[in-house]
Amino acid sequence: DAKTTQPPSMDCAEGRAANLPCNHSTISGNEYVYWYRQIHSQGPQYIIHGLKNNETNEMASLIITEDRKSSTLILPHATLRDTAVYYCLLYNFNKFYFGSGTKLNVKP
Amino acid sequence: NAGVTQTPKFRILKIGQSMTLQCTQDMNHNYMYWYRQDPGMGLKLIYYSVGAGITDKGEVPNGYNVSRSTTEDFPLRLELAAPSQTSVYFCASSYTSGGAFRETQYFGPGTRLLVL
Numbered sequence: 001d002a003k004t005t006q007p008p009s010m011d012c013a014e015g016r017a018a019n020l021p022c023n024h025s026t027i028s029g030n031e032y033v034y035w036y037r038q039i040h041s042q043g044p045q046y047i048i049h050g051l052k053n054n055e056t057n058e059m060a061s062l063i064i065t066e067d068r069k070s071s072t073l074i075l076p077h078a079t080l081r082d083t084a085v086y087y088c089l090l091y092n093f094n095k096f097y098f099g100s101g102t103k104l105n106v107k108p
Numbered sequence: 109n110a111g112v113t114q115t116p117k118f119r120i121l122k123i124g125q126s127m128t129l130q131c132t133q134d135m136n137h138n139y140m141y142w143y144r145q146d147p148g149m150g151l152k153l154i155y156y157s158v159g160a161g162i163t164d165k166g167e168v169p170n171g172y173n174v175s176r177s178t179t180e181d182f183p184l185r186l187e188l189a190a191p192s193q194t195s196v197y198f199c200a201s202s203y204t205s206g207g208a209f210r211e212t213q214y215f216g217p218g219t220r221l222l223v224l
Contacts, residue, residue: 036213043112043198043215044151087150095166096213098143098150 003027004088009103012082018075020102022088025069032091033064035073037084038101044087047073078106109134112216114199120222121189129184129219131199139202140182141166141213142174144195151198157182158204189223196220 005023012018024033032051036044048055048062050071055062061074075082085101115130133140138159143151143166153166157176171193173185182201186193197220200213 041196041218043200043217045215046212049212095153095156098152100150
């Protein structure tokens with residue numbers, strides 16, 4: 001059972017903001033939302049996580065809706081090196097559940 | 109720190125053969141994980157460990173075994189290789205204390221396994 005739903009692919013122009021949506025309508029109260037990305041076939045790389053409030057770090061911003069049923073990852077100024085598959089995950093009882101992710105294509 | 113290392117990088121097995129995928133981390137993390145990733149798909153959890161001597165099943169444990177005798181090492185064993193086990197295998201580790209839901213997993217580079 002998929003716990004998160006993401007669009008399979010998105011395009012973004014270099015230098016523009018990339019907004020990647022994620023639906024997690026069955027999220028429970030103590031589940032955190034995590035975002036990872038995978039470049040080519042490398043191991044996934046942590047980006048950001050949050051519970052209720054919006055979060056920002058040096059890589060990205062995470063916007064979580066008030067009902068927590070969806071979230072958006074924002075890369076403020078996408079570069080070609082941000083081309084990757086982005087996974088939205090829920091963390092629950094020692095386990096991460098990876099979906100199929102969104103392939104972000106950053107174009108010159 | 110080397111982080112999470114995995115060996116081998118690539119292996120071809122014949123059906124029915126056995127092998128062990130090695131994973132080592134030097135960050136003193138208590139949690140370790142094994143995932144598999146089939147082409148075009150997300151990662152699926154095979155087994156995980158919350159500390160030395162403690163392991164538990166993930167989503168897809170059938171056909172695999174694990175052990176955790178030290179904090180650093182978490183090998184994954186395939187006893188009777190099958191074509192369905194052709195995949196890329198990732199090991200990961202993280203540190204968690206007090207049950208806080210604030211894990212960040214660090215992944216190894218992966219092992220590509222082809223079973224023919």
